[in-house]
């Protein structure tokens with residue numbers, strides 16, 4: 001089986017077309033990454049960056065309480081010394097100007113850490129209130145609200161220990177993690193590579209040998225499926241590593257890796273107790289799920305039509321339309337305050353399901369967000385993943401039947417069918 | 428070892444490609460002969476688990492081959508009529524790939540087998556070239572090697588000699604006759620002479636129906652007194668062609684005297700005529716070949 005998978009992977013990747021496209025896509029990807037980080041900026045972005053990292057390293061790893069006074073003081077001293085004269089770099093030592101900006105950053109972070117627990121305290125108090133008052137509505141609502149409040153308390157009660165690090169790299173990374181045109185080019189690349197896997201045999205007539213071999217259709221299907229999955233995983237992982245390497249050139253990316261996600265202001269309300277590394281891995285896991293949905297959809301189309309052209313067109317069209325979907329009909333909009341007062345809000349909740357949300361799952365990490373599942377609060381993220389897995393299972397099952405069916409050698413081709421029908425109608 | 432077809436039918440929509448095909452095959456070579464569209468490939472594809480019959484059963488040692496599934500496919504070797512090969516693969520890596528597909532897991536054994544087969548089909552020198560650069564005949568030979576890879580007990584060859592040069596055809600014939608004593612070989616072909624000496628039985632198919640299933644010698648014996656040699660004047664040839672099935676036309680090489688006696692349009696032509704009765708006084712009966720048999724069944728008067 002392993003050798004079969006390896007052979008399938010080889011079939012996918014050993015071709016001039018693949019190599020050329022892969023190199024091209026890779027180069028464009030890296031250039032665009034460097035571009036977004038100002039690599040081609042003549043102003044010496046990188047020297048500033050390294051200076052910034054150095055200053056941060058002075059305080060790095062110290063707990064907030066230990067150094068907050070020093071930072072507050074130093075910041076106000078620099079602020080008060082700042083006049084129009086020393087705004088320009090160079091006059092009061094080479095870094096006087098940057099010093100002030102960087103201390104501003106430091107100061108912002110320390111202030112955020114300092115006030116974080118007060119904000120959370122308010123949320124907890126609110127939840128306690130809901131729980132104790134037992135709002136006088138229908139019995140179901142009560143139950144759900146109480147359970148939800150329990151969840152809130154459970155999520156936020158643990159005190160977070162923050163220590164100082166330069167968070168601008170991760171803020172930048174997460175801020176740019178949303179969908180972009182480039183990501184869809186990469187998706188299209190994936191589709192182009194995956195599309196022929198399940199139908200090249202039919203195009204070339206090699207299926208006679210494949211289907212009549214001992215391993216047969218079932219095993220071959222499995223091997224191809226796993227090969228596609230492995231390829232998608234490897235592809236996403238390589239992109240992740242490239243991105244990390246490029247970001248590391250600009251920011252000190254390792255410093256914050258083990259800090260709680262809540263140390264980044266946008267994720268103050270994150271209900272999960274996870275650090276940045278874990279967030280990153282989850283983010284990419286979800287992105288892989290998203291890719292897999294597209295991949296398996298492409299695969300189903302290619303099994304159905306047994307021709308490379310259709311999956312190319314449909315896969316390509318799908319990735320482009322997803323781009324628009326994501327931008328113009330973005331996933332869902334449910335806020336923290338959105339409380340469902342009826343028993344079965346499930347349908348409405350599921351209406352908002354969209355697997356594209358998994359491409360940019362940051363929204364799931366920004367707020368406390370649950371679905372009312374028969375009176376029980378379940379994190380929307382969990383529901384979303386479950387539904388996506390279900391979708392993948394359905395796609396695979398359909399593809400399996402399409403691939404292994406033994407009805408006829410001629411494939412079900414709508415164009416051919418239409419032509420035949422119209423010919424019949426004419427005669 | 429027994430491969431048994433029991434009233435096998437195959438319809439493509441309304442088109443009946445195979446009608447009530449029944450036969451029992453044991454070790455040996457079976458030649459499947461029939462004109463284009465007779466249903467040969469359809470029958471072979473069903474035996475190779477590519478298609479399923481519309482009705483009827485195919486059994487191997489008493490069990491349905493579809494129930495046996497991979498157990499049957501494990502002993503199966505198949506050369507399809509229009510095998511596609513992966514053009515970017517070399518012959519060797521292609522054979523390795525099909526080795527995987529055929530479930531051969533012992534790496535050493537598979538390499539040894541590949542070497543042996545490449546030698547057998549005379550491709551050793553081209554083993555590392557891309558299959559896409561192969562000539563038609565080389566592809567066909569590679570296909571034969573793939574079919575033989577797992578040392579199959581049931582070997583199905585759909586027009587294996589199409590595109591092979593005479594030398595390679597003879598090599599192929601020798602391979603098949605050497606290995607066929609302990610396996611079932613079904614071989615469809617239009618080149619009748621390929622199977623004349625190696626086939627144990629001949630199955631004649633016409634429009635999806637099995638019209639004869641006997642051994643070569645009895646087929647030839649039946650043809651006794653039905654194949655005639657006649658020398659006629661060139662001008663008479665068209666009228667003969669309209670009346671009889673003609674299996675061969677050759678110009679008689681004339682001696683000088685004959686050339687003097689006859690002028691150009693009266694040149695002598697030798698005809699090989701298939702007819703139940705003596706076509707003319709001068710006709711002499713000759714021993715039949717399998718090609719005559721083929722023509723006797725499938726030929727048409729006037730071609």
Ligand SMILES: Nc1ncnc2c1ncn2[C@@H]1O[C@H](COP(=O)(O)OP(=O)(O)OP(=O)(O)O)[C@@H](O)[C@H]1O
Nearest residue numbers: 409410439442444462463464465466467468469470
């Ligand atoms: N996929 C298909 N769909 C519809 N009809 C088909 C299909 N394949 C074959 N046929 C029809 O079935 C009949 C038998 O075809 P088959 O390919 O078995 O003939 P054959 O004996 O192998 O001919 P040849 O000598 O040309 O290879 C033909 O009339 C053909 O048109």
Ligand SMILES: [Mg+2]
Nearest residue numbers: 467468469508
């Ligand atoms: Mg055929």
